[in-house]
Amino acid sequence: MARRLLIPLIFILFGILLAFGLLEIAVRVTGKTPPAGEPAFFWQDDARFGWFHAPGAEGYYFNPPGEYHAYARVNSAGLIDQDYTLKKPEGVYRILVLGDSFAEGLRVPMDAAFHSILEEKLKAMGKRVEVINGGVAGWGADQELLFYREIGRNYEPDMVLLAFFPGNDIMNNAIALESKNFGKVRKPYFLLEDGRLVLHNQPVGSEAGLGDETETTAPRLQLIPDHPPLAFLLPLLQRSAFYRYFIPRLRVIAPGLALKLAQWGLIEPGQETRIAEQGPDYIPLAYGVYKTPLDEPWREGWRITEALLAELKRDVEEDGAELRVVVIPAQLQVESAVWRHIMQTYPAMQQFDWDVDQPNRMLADILDRQYTPYLD
Structure with a gap:
C-alpha cells in the first residue's frame, strides 16, 4: 500500500520541481531577473532640510519587482544631475526644477528624467538652456522653499519649475499630518501663526514636541x-x-x-x-486628500500649502525669475482600476465619499488666485 502511494508522490514532486526549474530558466533567459541585494542609498541627514543627497553617492536604484533599475550619481552640490557652476554662463537661460521623487528621477536613467528630456528638447529648438534638477524624494513645498532660499537661487535661474504632486505634497506640508504619517519629526516645518508662516525646527532637532511620538498608529x-x-x-x-x-x-x-x-x-x-x-x-492617511468633505487637518494643510506657494512665488520674483508649476497626477487618478483596487483593499473607505480630482481643483484655484501659470 505504501509503495503504491509513494510512486505517485514521487512523480508529483518531480513534476513540481520540473515546473519550477523551467520557470527559473524562463525568468533568467528572458532577462527578467530582479536584482538581488539592496539598492544604493543616496540621502543623508541635513540640519537645514531634514535630509538631502550625499555628494558623490552613486549606484543602482531598484525595487524588488524589478519595475525600475537605474544608475544615478549625486554631483558635488548634492543634486542628482551633472555639475553646474553657480554663475550662469552668458546667454544661457536657466530653469531650476523643484519637487519630490518625481523630479528627483531615480527610477529612470538620468538622461531619461523629465528635466533632462526638457533640456534636450529645448536645445533641439536652438535654445541655449540649462535645466538643473533640484528634486529630492519625500520633500514638500516647505523644504523646497528652504532649498530655494539656501541653494537654488544661487544658480541664478530665470525660471523655477515646481513639480507639485497633490497625492502627498499637502500631507508633507502640514506637520500635523506628516508627523502622524512618519512618527518623529525629521524636518523643518512651517506653521501659520496669526496668518503668517513661521519656521520651526531648523536646524532639525532644535525643537521637541509635535510629532515626537515614535508610534503613529494604534497597537x-x-x-x-x-x-x-x-x-x-x-x-x-x-x-x-x-x-x-x-x-x-x-x-x-x-x-x-x-x-x-x-x-x-x-x-x-x-x-x-x-x-x-x-x-x-484602517485607512491610509495619504488618501485623506481625496476625502470629501476634507477633515480639518487637511484643510489646514491646504492653507499652509497656499501660503508656501505664495512665499515661493514672492522669493522667485524678487530674484527676477518667474515661477511655473507642473502638476503630477497620481496613478489612481488616471487608471480607474487602481482606485477600485484601493477601495477593495481598504473596505473601511467605502463608508465615506471620495473625489480623486478634488486636489487638482483646489490646487488650480490657489494658482489662479496667485496668477501662477501651471500645467495639469
Missing part, C-alpha cells in the same frame, strides 16, 4: 509568529530568480495567500502583512 495585531516554522528555507528561496520575480506580484494579486506564506516563513512580511495587522478599520 497592531501580531499576525506573524516570532519563529515561523519554515523560515529556514527562506535564504535558499531568495536565491531563485523566479521567486524574486513572482513574490512581489503575488503580494498584489493574492495578498491573502501572501500573508499565509509570511506566517509560514516562506516570504518576508510585506505590505499585505502591514495592512492586515492594522485591522479592518
Whole structure:
C-alpha cells in the first residue's frame, strides 16, 4: 500500500520541481531577473532640510519587482544631475526644477528624467538652456522653499519649475499630518501663526514636541509568529530568480495567500502583512486628500500649502525669475482600476465619499488666485 502511494508522490514532486526549474530558466533567459541585494542609498541627514543627497553617492536604484533599475550619481552640490557652476554662463537661460521623487528621477536613467528630456528638447529648438534638477524624494513645498532660499537661487535661474504632486505634497506640508504619517519629526516645518508662516525646527532637532511620538498608529495585531516554522528555507528561496520575480506580484494579486506564506516563513512580511495587522478599520492617511468633505487637518494643510506657494512665488520674483508649476497626477487618478483596487483593499473607505480630482481643483484655484501659470 505504501509503495503504491509513494510512486505517485514521487512523480508529483518531480513534476513540481520540473515546473519550477523551467520557470527559473524562463525568468533568467528572458532577462527578467530582479536584482538581488539592496539598492544604493543616496540621502543623508541635513540640519537645514531634514535630509538631502550625499555628494558623490552613486549606484543602482531598484525595487524588488524589478519595475525600475537605474544608475544615478549625486554631483558635488548634492543634486542628482551633472555639475553646474553657480554663475550662469552668458546667454544661457536657466530653469531650476523643484519637487519630490518625481523630479528627483531615480527610477529612470538620468538622461531619461523629465528635466533632462526638457533640456534636450529645448536645445533641439536652438535654445541655449540649462535645466538643473533640484528634486529630492519625500520633500514638500516647505523644504523646497528652504532649498530655494539656501541653494537654488544661487544658480541664478530665470525660471523655477515646481513639480507639485497633490497625492502627498499637502500631507508633507502640514506637520500635523506628516508627523502622524512618519512618527518623529525629521524636518523643518512651517506653521501659520496669526496668518503668517513661521519656521520651526531648523536646524532639525532644535525643537521637541509635535510629532515626537515614535508610534503613529494604534497597537497592531501580531499576525506573524516570532519563529515561523519554515523560515529556514527562506535564504535558499531568495536565491531563485523566479521567486524574486513572482513574490512581489503575488503580494498584489493574492495578498491573502501572501500573508499565509509570511506566517509560514516562506516570504518576508510585506505590505499585505502591514495592512492586515492594522485591522479592518484602517485607512491610509495619504488618501485623506481625496476625502470629501476634507477633515480639518487637511484643510489646514491646504492653507499652509497656499501660503508656501505664495512665499515661493514672492522669493522667485524678487530674484527676477518667474515661477511655473507642473502638476503630477497620481496613478489612481488616471487608471480607474487602481482606485477600485484601493477601495477593495481598504473596505473601511467605502463608508465615506471620495473625489480623486478634488486636489487638482483646489490646487488650480490657489494658482489662479496667485496668477501662477501651471500645467495639469
